[in-house]
Amino acid sequence: MNAPERLETTCSRAWPPLVEEPLGEWCLRWADGFTGRANSALAVGDPGRPLGDALTAVCDFAHGRGITPMVQVVRDSPNERAIAAAGWRPATHHGAGHEVAVLTKRHFHVKVPPPGGHFHVKVPDEPTPGWWGLALRPGEDSAAARQVLAGGKVGYGVAAEGAVTTAVVRGALVDDWLHVGRLEVGPAFRRRGLASALMGAVQAWGAEHGAGHAVLQVAEGNSGALALYAGLGYALHHRYRYWVPAPGSCEDSTS
Structure with missing residues (x-):
């Protein structure tokens, strides 16, 4: 994994879902719908199988637990480009904002x-x-x-x-x-x-x-919070986005 992906894994451990299952280096997460971070697949690193099969596993996991299939992926990463090429779309409906800035402070x-x-x-x-x-x-x-x-x-x-x-x-x-x-x-x-x-x-x-370091995640559209954190010494580390399958493209293969 690169540095943004390693930090996303750290952040995920700080926000533990109720259920999580590994998918190679990816992580499937469920928390009864509470927040996107705890109810999406963290798509970092190698899922250990072809991308199409990995996205099918994301769909099956989500359908089996009554949540919308969704992935959280580092913006402009190889994984994001591959997910977009597979026909998935930005989750613009996500209430908290589908584009998120990750800010860090080293001291x-x-x-x-x-x-x-x-x-x-x-x-x-x-x-x-x-x-x-x-x-x-x-x-x-x-x-x-x-x-x-x-x-x-x-x-x-x-x-x-x-x-x-x-x-x-x-x-x-x-x-x-x-x-x-x-x-x-x-x-x-x-x-x-x-x-x-x-x-x-x-x-x-x-x-x-x-x-020794601090990290926080804030929606790109939250200008007030971004200004506050910048004034406290936080700087942009990377961004991530949520993606969802195109309508009708994510059927439950287990049914």
């Missing part, structure tokens, strides 16, 4: 100022009820979602004003990488420095637990 040397107001920021090892309340978006709360978000070694960043949870973030450790996700600030508490403060706190937590 945690940027000093982040504390938030304004009377906010308290911490990173406990267990999620609080308030953390779940903000981290899970409308319609997402399910046993599968909670299992994905609680998988692995995780720090649950929380900013609070008194008893009110105002912002949250998730940091997951994989080897010496800190994977950052689920940054969310309550609508009534935005533009008060909470996002930057939480990022600083979760990075410090990661460094304390042995992380």
Whole structure:
């Protein structure tokens, strides 16, 4: 695998699905529909069989678990070109955005100022009820979602004003990488420095637990998040896209 594909494997381990099966170096993933990352085939490296057979296996796996067949693949990679040549199409319907930027930060040397107001920021090892309340978006709360978000070694960043949870973030450790996700600030508490403060706190937590680098994934269309992370020292590492089969081209060969 090349560097972007190795990093995608690391990110996948930080966002564990409920079911995963190897397909050569590819990985088939299912989490009852919660997020594209946990309900797609990670198409990195060699699937260990002809591409057409690999894509059929992706379809069979997805159909058998009631999800849409989909692959996550590094943009402009040989795998992506081969998948496009096989007739698959960009998953433009994907609600969270089918084109994603992967940003990295190699050192945690940027000093982040504390938030304004009377906010308290911490990173406990267990999620609080308030953390779940903000981290899970409308319609997402399910046993599968909670299992994905609680998988692995995780720090649950929380900013609070008194008893009110105002912002949250998730940091997951994989080897010496800190994977950052689920940054969310309550609508009534935005533009008060909470996002930057939480990022600083979760990075410090990661460094304390042995992380030397940080990585996060953000939709290309999320200009506000991209600007925030650039200001905190994150830079583009690579991009990935989701692809789906053309209508009628992905029948279940096991039926």
